[in-house]
Amino acid sequence: MPVRVLSQSCHVPAHLTRTSISAICCGPNWTDTFVKGRVVHKGELVPHDDDDFTLKAVIQDVDSPPDTASPDFSIRLMLMGALATDFSKTVSLGNVVVASGFIVFNSPLVKEKLHPCALLLSGADPCIYVCGPEVNSMRRKRSPRAAEVSCLQPQVNAVVTRKRASQSAQTSTVPKTTKYTYCRLDELKPQAVVNVYGVVLFFKQPYKTLGSDYCTFLKITDQSNSTISCNIFLPKLEDHPKIFKAGDIIRMHRVKVTPFNDSFNLVKSHGFSAVTFDGTEGEPVEPRTSNQNYHFEADDQRVVEELRAWSAQRVQLPAPASMTLSTVQPRAYFDLTCQLLAKAPVDSTCTMLRVWDGTRCPHTLLKVLVEPEATVGPTSFSPERERIIANVLIYDNHVEAAGQLQPGDFLRIYNLRAIQGSSRVPGPTGSQPAELDHLAFHLHGGTAYGRGIRVLPENSADVQELKRAIAAFMQEEEDAAMLDVWGTPPESMDTEPVSTERITERTCRHDTNPVTLSEVQGSDHGQIHHVRVRVKSYQPQRLHQSLKLFCDKCSTMQDVPDEDQVSAVFAEACQDSEPCPAPVWALYGAVPLPSESAGPSTLDLYFSSQLMSDGKNRQLMFLKGAGLEQVTKLSSSYLNIVPVRSSGGQLAPLDLSAPVLFRGRRRFYGCKKCSNPAVREPNVEGVEVVSEKLVAEALGVELLRYGLLLRLELQDSSGSLDVLLWRDSELFFNVCAADAATNQESQNHIHHTMESLCPPEGSTARRPWLDVCLVSYEAKDDRGISQKVYQLCHTTLCRSTPDPDPA
DNA sequence: GTTTAGGCTTGG
Numbered sequence: 001m002p003v004r005v006l007s008q009s010c011h012v013p014a015h016l017t018r019t020s021i022s023a024i025c026c027g028p029n030w031t032d033t034f035v036k037g038r039v040v041h042k043g044e045l046v047p048h049d050d051d052d053f054t055l056k057a058v059i060q061d062v063d064s065p066p067d068t069a070s071p072d073f074s075i076r077l078m079l080m081g082a083l084a085t086d087f088s089k090t091v092s093l094g095n096v097v098v099a100s101g102f103i104v105f106n107s108p109l110v111k112e113k114l115h116p117c118a119l120l121l122s123g124a125d126p127c128i129y130v131c132g133p134e135v136n137s138m139r140r141k142r143s144p145r146a147a148e149v150s151c152l153q154p155q156v157n158a159v160v161t162r163k164r165a166s167q168s169a170q171t172s173t174v175p176k177t178t179k180y181t182y183c184r185l186d187e188l189k190p191q192a193v194v195n196v197y198g199v200v201l202f203f204k205q206p207y208k209t210l211g212s213d214y215c216t217f218l219k220i221t222d223q224s225n226s227t228i229s230c231n232i233f234l235p236k237l238e239d240h241p242k243i244f245k246a247g248d249i250i251r252m253h254r255v256k257v258t259p260f261n262d263s264f265n266l267v268k269s270h271g272f273s274a275v276t277f278d279g280t281e282g283e284p285v286e287p288r289t290s291n292q293n294y295h296f297e298a299d300d301q302r303v304v305e306e307l308r309a310w311s312a313q314r315v316q317l318p319a320p321a322s323m324t325l326s327t328v329q330p331r332a333y334f335d336l337t338c339q340l341l342a343k344a345p346v347d348s349t350c351t352m353l354r355v356w357d358g359t360r361c362p363h364t365l366l367k368v369l370v371e372p373e374a375t376v377g378p379t380s381f382s383p384e385r386e387r388i389i390a391n392v393l394i395y396d397n398h399v400e401a402a403g404q405l406q407p408g409d410f411l412r413i414y415n416l417r418a419i420q421g422s423s424r425v426p427g428p429t430g431s432q433p434a435e436l437d438h439l440a441f442h443l444h445g446g447t448a449y450g451r452g453i454r455v456l457p458e459n460s461a462d463v464q465e466l467k468r469a470i471a472a473f474m475q476e477e478e479d480a481a482m483l484d485v486w487g488t489p490p491e492s493m494d495t496e497p498v499s500t501e502r503i504t505e506r507t508c509r510h511d512t513n514p515v516t517l518s519e520v521q522g523s524d525h526g527q528i529h530h531v532r533v534r535v536k537s538y539q540p541q542r543l544h545q546s547l548k549l550f551c552d553k554c555s556t557m558q559d560v561p562d563e564d565q566v567s568a569v570f571a572e573a574c575q576d577s578e579p580c581p582a583p584v585w586a587l588y589g590a591v592p593l594p595s596e597s598a599g600p601s602t603l604d605l606y607f608s609s610q611l612m613s614d615g616k617n618r619q620l621m622f623l624k625g626a627g628l629e630q631v632t633k634l635s636s637s638y639l640n641i642v643p644v645r646s647s648g649g650q651l652a653p654l655d656l657s658a659p660v661l662f663r664g665r666r667r668f669y670g671c672k673k674c675s676n677p678a679v680r681e682p683n684v685e686g687v688e689v690v691s692e693k694l695v696a697e698a699l700g701v702e703l704l705r706y707g708l709l710l711r712l713e714l715q716d717s718s719g720s721l722d723v724l725l726w727r728d729s730e731l732f733f734n735v736c737a738a739d740a741a742t743n744q745e746s747q748n749h750i751h752h753t754m755e756s757l758c759p760p761e762g763s764t765a766r767r768p769w770l771d772v773c774l775v776s777y778e779a780k781d782d783r784g785i786s787q788k789v790y791q792l793c794h795t796t797l798c799r800s801t802p803d804p805d806p807a
Numbered sequence: 808g809t810t811t812a813g814g815c816t817t818g819g
Contacts, residue, residue, distance in 0.1 A: 202814065211811030219814080231812055260813060270808090333816070350819070395819065415816075448816050 012129060016100050021061040022072035024117055026104050034100035035119070036131070037061050040074065045088040047192040052181065054193075055084035058114065062096055075115035077102075080122035091130055101125035180253065180295065182303070186224035188257040188264045196255060196266065197303050198222050199279060199311045200248045202318070205414065205452030206240040207397065209233065216240045217447075220250060223310050230255065230266040232274065240274075242288040244412060244456060245335075247279035247317050249307050251300065275300075281308045283461060321415070322462075324469075325390055326359035326513070330420035330439060333449065336413045337462050339470060340405050341389060342377030344370035349445075351402040353392040355411065358469030360388045362513040363420065363439035364771075367391065377407035383769050384477050384717050387514060387532055392416065394453070396445025401453045410463045415451040417442045480516065480717035503756075504770040506530065507731065508794035516718035520774060525788045529774040534767040535758040536715040543750055547741050549704035551671035558704070560741060561657055561669075563628070569658035570628045573645035574599040577625065580646045582606055585681035586622070593625075600625035606644070606651065610684050619690040620682065622651065628658075635662040640695050644679055651679040653699055660701050663692050665742040670701035677701050706737035708750070712792065714772075723774060723790040731796050753797065770795070 016034045024035065037059030046054045057077045064073035077099060079087050091097060102119035121128070183194035198220025206214035213233040218241070221227045230252070234240055241250055253273045255266040275287040275294050285304045287296050311317075323334040338355035346352050352368050354377070368391045372379040381389060392413060394402045405411065419440045443451060456463045514530045523529065540546055550557045577600040582588035591603040606622035620640045623631060635641050641662040644651045653660055656675060659667035670677060682698035684690060696703045708729035714721050730737055733750050740746040758767060773794040778786050 204814070207812095209811035211809080213811060215812055217812070217814070229813065233811060265813065267812095331817090347819095393819075417816080417818085419817090442818075444816070444818050446816075446818095448814065450814075451816080 012098055012100070020063065021059075021075045021115060024075060024104055024115060024119070026106055026117055028104075030102060030104055031125070034098050035059070035061075035075070035102075036096065036098045037075070039091055039093050039095050039097060042088075042091065042093050044191075045084055047189050052081060053084040053088075055079045055088055057087065057091075059097060059099070071115050076118040078118055078120045078122070079126075079128075080120070083121055083126060083128065087128060091128070096131045098127075098129040098131060100127045182251075184224045185220070185222045185226035185228045188228070188266075190257055190259050190264070192257045193254050193269050194257060194266075195251070195253045196220070196222075196228075197249065197251050197307060198228070199307055199315055200243055200246055200250055200276075201227060201315070202246060202450065203243045203248075204447045204450050205243075205401075205454050206232075206234075206237055207447050207452065208400070214240060216243070218243060218250070221315060222307065225314075228264055228266055229260075230268075232268045232272070234268065234272075238290045242276050242290075242457075244276075244278075244454065244460065244462070245320075245322075247311065247315070249277040249279045249304050249311075251275045251277075251303075253295075277304045278461065279308055279311055280461070281305075281312050286459075288457075324357050324359040325361040325388065328361065328418050328439075330363065330418055332418045333415050334418065336390075336392075336411075336416050336441075337456065337466050338390070338411055338413065339466065340377075340407050340409045340411055341381070342375055342379070342407055343402060343405060344375040346370060346393065349396055349399065351394045351399050353394055353402060353405070353411075353413075354389050355392055355413075356385070356389050356470065356473075357466060358388070358471070358473040360513055361390065361439060362511065364437065365390055366438040366440040368393070382477075383532060384480070388473065390441055392441040392443060394443045397447070398443050398445065398451070398453060405453070405455065410456045410458060410460075410466060412454050412456055412462070413443055413452075414454070415443070415449040417444060477717060480518075480719075503768045503798050504732075504772060504795050505798050506771055506773045506795055508773050510773065510794075514771075517714060517716050517721040518718035520776070520790070521719070521721060523776065525776045525778045527776050529776070530771070531714070531716060531774055532769050532771050533714040533716045533721075534769055535712050535754075536720055536767075537713040538754060538758055539711040543747065543754065546708050546710050546750075547737065548707045548709045549669050550707050551674055551702060551704050553674045553702050554671060556671065556673060557707075557709070560706075566658050567628045569655050570626070570631070570643065571599075573643070573654050573658075574625055574627060576646045577601070578646045578649065580604065580624065580649060580651050583651065583679065583681065585609055587612055599627065603630070608682055608684055611690070614684075616684075616690070620684075620695065622679065624651065631662055635664060639663065640690055640692065642679075642695060642699065653677040653679060653701070656701075660699055660703075661692055661695050666738055667741070668692055668696070669704045670696070670699070671704055674702035675700060706741055708733065708735075708737050708740060710754075714792075721790060723792050725792045727791055728793045728795065731794075732792065734797060 012034060016032055019033045019035060021035055021037060039057055040060045041058035043056035057079065058074055059077060061073040099119060099121060102121050104117050105120055106117055180195050182197050183192070185196065185198060188194065199222065201219045201221055203218035204216065206216045209215045211233070213235050214237055216232040217229065219227055219229045232240060243250065251274065252266065254269050254271045256269040257264050258267050273289070273291050273294060275289045275296070277285055277287060285301050287294060321333065321335040322337060323332065328334055336355070336357065338357040340353055340355055342354040344352050346368065352370055419442060421437060443453070508528070510528045510530065512528055512530050514532055517531060517533065520529045520531060545559070547560050548557050549560055583606070585608060586606040587609050589605040589607070591605065593599070593601055593603060595601065603626055604624040606624070607617055608620055611617060611619055618638050620642070621638045622642045622644045623634065624644045624646065626634070626643065631641055631643055642660065643654050643658065643662070645654055646652070656670045656672045656677065660670045660677070661668040678700055680698050680700065682690065682694055684694070687694065692703065707726060710725040710729065712723050712725055714723055725732055733753055735746045735749055740750060756768070757770070772792050775791050775793045776788055779789045780786055
């Protein structure tokens with residue numbers, strides 16, 4: 001039967017039977033029934049896509065008492081298609097209408113004064129008759145006689161009939177297989193409520209509005225190349241569209257087209273629903289929605305695939321902002337896909353998230369001090385893990401979202417900022433010390449650039465990839481741990497808490513990833529490596545043996561002669577008590593010695609006449625006939641003392657096994673290979689202070705330099721490695737090696753340092769971790785065979801005086 | 808059944 005709007009008097013077909021509104025209910029077949037009522041509410045004609053329209057109206061039974069509003073007498077009509085447009089044009093409030101061919105459904109909006117059901121007039125079957133006055137007064141009859149009948153819109157009716165042919169009026173409830181039509185984004189009409197598909201160009205995670213809802217803002221496009229922004233207001237976060245990245249595809253049902261800024265904005269309207277899809281070609285088309293009863297058919301699959309293909313060819317998506325911890329550069333804004341390991345409040349506007357993504361950041365990461373008792377999740381991790389865990393500071397409005405997160409969650413943090421340099425971190429005690437050149441991650445307040453946090457479902461492609469990266473890291477860690485177990489003495493295997501205090505600092509500026517010792521060993525020589533290690537053992541255990549003498553000229557190294565050796569040289573020199581005339585440039589003096597002593601009867605002193613005349617007689621003395629003890633004693637009274645002996649009636653330096661110069665407590669040795677020792681006139685003309693260098697030049701001696709040489713066995717989870725501590729040993733210990741030769745305090749300092757790094761007793765776990773820089777190079781061993789050598793360089797202890805071993 | 812917001816950072 002054609003859809004008709006009849007005006008004036010009604011000729012209702014004879015086969016139709018009237019029923020009262022109060023008798024309407026769901027279930028029975030109402031095909032041959034009509035209702036008659038006065039229009040008490042007439043809604044606006046709402047355009048939809050594809051020239052479709054809807055209109056809502058309420059009619060009140062004509063037999064109801066006047067001014068009655070009761071569920072027994074009033075019922076809603078939902079008119080669709082041409083019927084809606086015709087009704088809008090033809091019917092006025094107060095008109096009496098006859099409606100037939102309707103479907104009865106439970107009204108989603110039960111109103112107190114309305115019938116719990118509503119009448120859907122859609123498709124080819126329904127008819128509306130507008131009745132004339134005589135019909136108005138009509139009383140209930142089995143077969144009302146219709147008045148004049150006129151068909152107003154036959155051509156539209158035909159269209160509507162074809163479009164709605166699939167819908168059967170035989171069913172008494174709304175068909176579940178509603179056919180959705182989707183409006184292209186260049187065909188939006190103001191005020192229309194439409195269904196759309198689009199590729200997401202930009203989006204913000206839901207954020208709290210000043211109203212009662214959260215708002216998801218997004219911009220979408222489709223094959224029409226129109227760009228439309230959307231505001232989705234929903235009170236529950238879980239109902240918001242699940243958009244993970246630009247390029248995702250979204251389908252929205254029932255959004256209202258509202259004009260905004262010379263374009264349209266789509267705002268969620270009643271009955272809104274959204275489903276999103278990964279926008280990558282080839283990925284499975286899996287709808288993402290919290291809605292259990294979403295509508296999805298083969299057509300949707302096709303639309304998604306068409307949009308994916310079009311998007312891949314034509315859509316200029318913003319450059320992917322995703323980075324890993326290993327690729328992030330200072331100053332970058334980026335999206336981080338990661339797993340949450342722990343979280344802790346920092347202060348009321350800031351929460352710290354401890355996250356990892358299975359990759360290692362080449363930059364030193366910011367440390368944040370938090371209250372351990374306020375931490376959700378583990379408060380500490382193994383050093384290997386600590387090295388790849390990033391502390392992300394979440395500020396302001398994002399703190400609430402952070403509060404919902406649980407350790408183990410897979411996250412994407414959008415528009416995270418990496419900041420290198422001095423970072424002052426808010427903390428429980430107000431502020432924490434600024435850490436220089438550490439990379440800090442901040443999720444600043446606000447929603448600019450889509451800032452926010454989103455939990456990703458475990459089945460998402462990005463989480464699968466993240467899990468692979470984390471699994472690979474953990475496998476590496478496990479392998480290393482196995483090596484560690486086999487390489488560690490049984491007594492060291494314990495579960496003591498691991499010290500994570502940082503006690504060394506690299507002073508270099510190498511931009512290099514920290515690596516494991518096994519990676520260092522696998523690398524070619526001539527490289528720089530940053531490692532985090534513990535000292536497993538060191539040599540020599542007797543630290544005075546680490547003190548060496550080194551010739552910068554010939555690069556030979558020798559041990560510092562011990563006291564007995566030196567004494568013997570002096571004793572031997574004293575045997576020759578033959579007097580020596582003073583050189584022409586010198587003045588001579590003698591001090592008689594007690595006769596009971598075995599050696600010479602006098603100490604012979606020689607001074608530079610020039611220095612004497614300058615009044616600087618205490619700056620330099622050549623001393624003959626003194627034992628080591630006497631020289632040492634006199635060295636407090638003279639700036640420089642050069643021990644000499646008689647050799648063929650001439651003054652000569654002692655054997656170079658003994659110091660060539662005593663300068664206060666310091667003793668200077670000369671290189672036997674590079675020196676041509678003789679007692680010559682020092683060039684003191686115009687010299688204020690006689691330096692050791694000036695004396696050495698006069699003596700023709702190449703001075704040896706003091707140094708500390710240790711061989712450290714370093715250890716990490718990947719294995720162990722022998723490295724030398726030599727070139728930068730003074731930097732490392734914060735001592736002067738020459739002082740260490742004479743100064744007990746310096747010696748104690750080195751001793752305590754080594755004991756704190758490698759306690760003679762106790763577990764491996766008690767040994768602190770050191771961040772050090774290693775340099776590898778090729779050197780020839782004693783047999784002339786080349787081998788790779790490692791040196792610990794550019795590294796200093798953070799504390800100048802480590803605590804003495806408490807034991 | 809209304810309102811909210813409507814992109815575009817240098818900030819701890």
